[in-house]
Amino acid sequence: MWLDGWMRAQGIEWWGVADLGGLKTPVDRWARSFARAVSWVVPMNPDVMMQIENGPTPAYAEEYARVNRLINSLSRDLVKEWSARGVRAQAVAASERTDAVGIRGDFPHKTAATRAGLGWVGRNCQLVTRRFGPWVRLATVFVDAELPCGPAVERDFCGRCRRCVEACPAGALKGGRWRPGIPRSRLLDARACDQWKKTHYPQYHGGHNCGICSSVCPYGRKWFKRYGGSREP
Numbered sequence: 001m002w003l004d005g006w007m008r009a010q011g012i013e014w015w016g017v018a019d020l021g022g023l024k025t026p027v028d029r030w031a032r033s034f035a036r037a038v039s040w041v042v043p044m045n046p047d048v049m050m051q052i053e054n055g056p057t058p059a060y061a062e063e064y065a066r067v068n069r070l071i072n073s074l075s076r077d078l079v080k081e082w083s084a085r086g087v088r089a090q091a092v093a094a095s096e097r098t099d100a101v102g103i104r105g106d107f108p109h110k111t112a113a114t115r116a117g118l119g120w121v122g123r124n125c126q127l128v129t130r131r132f133g134p135w136v137r138l139a140t141v142f143v144d145a146e147l148p149c150g151p152a153v154e155r156d157f158c159g160r161c162r163r164c165v166e167a168c169p170a171g172a173l174k175g176g177r178w179r180p181g182i183p184r185s186r187l188l189d190a191r192a193c194d195q196w197k198k199t200h201y202p203q204y205h206g207g208h209n210c211g212i213c214s215s216v217c218p219y220g221r222k223w224f225k226r227y228g229g230s231r232e233p
Helices: 002-009 046-050 058-084 109-115 163-167 190-200 218-226
Strands: 015-019 036-043 089-092 136-143
Touching: 002 058, 015 109, 036 058, 036 109, 046 058, 046 218, 058 089, 058 136, 109 136
Parallel strands: none
Antiparallel strands: 015 036, 036 136, 089 136
């Protein structure tokens, strides 16, 4: 299929299609929802991620913005590719908070990613992949097309590890184990996380960056060791 070739041409190695059956999705301008989503990950620079165990840095803020720009650009391009084939498609912004009270966006990228089989949600309330750990940013493009999906990931593989919980300076991670459908509040005190970032790291995208819980994840650090560091993803 052309989609596989398109992904390879963009250098996207880790992607899949999610079956969104039973989920409420954003709607298009005709108020129609979507049954599928193309989901992929863009790895963050591992050298940068290794450096934020004690808090975000200018390099991390820069990398965060760079990867978000890349995701948004690729998502727009993919929507155009689908549209040229007469298929409805709609992108989700890489990092956009549309609900200030609930501290969330229009649709959780993590839900599409787990249903596409890319990884699970760790105790840090982030997607964790076996290959890159949580050192990734996520992309989601809704699409109205019959595509092979999944298989979905329906359990976590964090075992007894609690490094992210212990490292969180806000005490916002509750240590719960993820499963599909679990309320976010069982894993994360989103308000405590948000307030800590705004209070302590306002210089980084208005207090939207931290990354400590990602930096300490053993899956991310295994990736760093595997490639010997100093490698651009």
